[in-house]
Amino acid sequence: MNCARAIELRARLAQLRKEELEIEAELCSLEASQSAALRSPLPSQESANVLSKEEIRRYSRQLLIPEIGTKGQKRLRDSSVLVIGTGGLGSPCALYLASMGVGTLGLVDHDAVDHSNLHRQIIHTEAACSGTAKVVSAHMGLSRLSSLCSVRIHNVLLDSSNAKGIMRGYDVVVDATDNAATRYLINDACVLLGIPLVSGSAVRLDGQLTVYNYNGGPCYRCLFPTPPPVDTMAGCSETGVLGVVPGIIGCLQAMETVKLITGRKKDECPSLLLFSYASQPHFRSIKLRSRAAGCAVCGDSPTVTELVDYVAFCGSGPHDNAPDWKILDDPAQRVSCNYFSAVRSITPRRRHLLLDVRSEVEFEICSLPNSLNIPLDQLGRRQDELEKAIGGLDGGPVYTICRRGNLSQLAVRHIRDKLGYNECYDIARGLVGWQDEVDSDFPAY
Amino acid sequence: MASIINTENTANNAKPLLPKLDFSDGSQELIVEFGGGLEALIKQEMLKNVKGAKQTNVKFPKQINKHPATIRDLIIHLRNFYVKEKPELFCTGDKVRPGILVIINEEDWEIVEDNSDKYDYELKNKDHILFISTLHGG
Numbered sequence: 001m002n003c004a005r006a007i008e009l010r011a012r013l014a015q016l017r018k019e020e021l022e023i024e025a026e027l028c029s030l031e032a033s034q035s036a037a038l039r040s041p042l043p044s045q046e047s048a049n050v051l052s053k054e055e056i057r058r059y060s061r062q063l064l065i066p067e068i069g070t071k072g073q074k075r076l077r078d079s080s081v082l083v084i085g086t087g088g089l090g091s092p093c094a095l096y097l098a099s100m101g102v103g104t105l106g107l108v109d110h111d112a113v114d115h116s117n118l119h120r121q122i123i124h125t126e127a128a129c130s131g132t133a134k135v136v137s138a139h140m141g142l143s144r145l146s147s148l149c150s151v152r153i154h155n156v157l158l159d160s161s162n163a164k165g166i167m168r169g170y171d172v173v174v175d176a177t178d179n180a181a182t183r184y185l186i187n188d189a190c191v192l193l194g195i196p197l198v199s200g201s202a203v204r205l206d207g208q209l210t211v212y213n214y215n216g217g218p219c220y221r222c223l224f225p226t227p228p229p230v231d232t233m234a235g236c237s238e239t240g241v242l243g244v245v246p247g248i249i250g251c252l253q254a255m256e257t258v259k260l261i262t263g264r265k266k267d268e269c270p271s272l273l274l275f276s277y278a279s280q281p282h283f284r285s286i287k288l289r290s291r292a293a294g295c296a297v298c299g300d301s302p303t304v305t306e307l308v309d310y311v312a313f314c315g316s317g318p319h320d321n322a323p324d325w326k327i328l329d330d331p332a333q334r335v336s337c338n339y340f341s342a343v344r345s346i347t348p349r350r351r352h353l354l355l356d357v358r359s360e361v362e363f364e365i366c367s368l369p370n371s372l373n374i375p376l377d378q379l380g381r382r383q384d385e386l387e388k389a390i391g392g393l394d395g396g397p398v399y400t401i402c403r404r405g406n407l408s409q410l411a412v413r414h415i416r417d418k419l420g421y422n423e424c425y426d427i428a429r430g431l432v433g434w435q436d437e438v439d440s441d442f443p444a445y
Numbered sequence: 446m447a448s449i450i451n452t453e454n455t456a457n458n459a460k461p462l463l464p465k466l467d468f469s470d471g472s473q474e475l476i477v478e479f480g481g482g483l484e485a486l487i488k489q490e491m492l493k494n495v496k497g498a499k500q501t502n503v504k505f506p507k508q509i510n511k512h513p514a515t516i517r518d519l520i521i522h523l524r525n526f527y528v529k530e531k532p533e534l535f536c537t538g539d540k541v542r543p544g545i546l547v548i549i550n551e552e553d554w555e556i557v558e559d560n561s562d563k564y565d566y567e568l569k570n571k572d573h574i575l576f577i578s579t580l581h582g583g
Binding site: 085087088089090176177178179180183200201202203204206207208223224225226227228229231232233234235236239241246249272274276277278279280284285286287288289292 | 496533
């Protein structure tokens, strides 16, 4: 093998991939700057056009299925679907909708592509991780796949002020988002606009799928009239998710969308599909209630007739996955990462204790040298171990650390209040801060 | 704020805490399953893994205070004796907290119970009750 040539080719590929994204971004911003009047309108009804030779060749394997056939394929072509969220669910969903021949796809996302997205958000690439907007990156993924699909992107955070304007006119809306406030927002907008909603979710090893607001079935609020407590809304960045799990649910969202467009869905009862990595069988279908007459938005006498403030309604919003808590009121009980770095370089190891209170799995990912790991919820049970470690300090300080400096504050309070040991300080901003302020080579997760 | 993470671990009991239930009017066997993350709220020694499902067999009286036992009685019993800490993450008072669906024999309990109050559903021997939390992530 000619090594020099291979190196040269790889470098060229990397350059081309970067350029492709830049061209895509410029194209997207050109299209966005077009006035709404110049844009082609969303298809309002089935066109009379027969399938072209190109369409027949491309979709032939689908045309052969009687349940789809030429009629179904034309319906897909003449339909428009809005996918909200181009993450773990939206990536496969949008890719399959475009590949199966949905004529118009809308994409909504406000985020930029990050390395921690790539294990599940398969529409995005490594090249896009240096700040490319997700909708631009997804636009590229779709335009590579199909020139027959018209894609329109919305690089915004969906909220009460813009939701109806963006969603109006679409035949189906796919909820591929990651937080409760946006889920209520999308649900209410779908009810107010009369659009069926294909809703998917995935966390850790579990996934759920439901079609809302369709054919006498329930809406999201019929099932969940009241938002859950804030501390039960775990997101992927905190609790993790196996890459393929949202992939499975996102693919199923694409399938349900096809059923809605071809009309097959109207023969089905409302149901909730449960998926789990570990369970046998993997899937269970739960029969759901019909629309609730007393529902606040889709009921007989609705009280929600316009979009409301969903962040206030839920107590948390799209950005609140990793809040910064202020638990310790006394700033003297907190030290900065830089301060602790100085402590480490001058204090002999035996004279201080670094207590890492993250979970064991997080501790295994990365930790600072010579730290003792006792997860926060085990501080009570492992009190002997902790007291022994503190006993060897000769009155020296205990520093507590966690991922972001939240749990470590609770640990300080525990050690001061329950153990009566006041030489105890929290390292503000935790390991995220350590990477940011002290050691850029320290891994972030 | 301190209630978000309870630093006290109260699940130290080596043996399950068995409630004082009155079986003089007969008993029934229920299968109670927890999903969508709720399994983490339950004392681990109470749960067994059946083909990946986190569930527990509950021996429950047929009658409570001379009335047929209802799912309301079961929920209070689970809250009192199966939830290891932070009962507010399972119940608000004696109702399941918002965001939890109750599934009886693979059907939404809103369908199963045609009475006005689904908490009045009368338990039957071998009922399979699934408590599942809605997921938000994606």
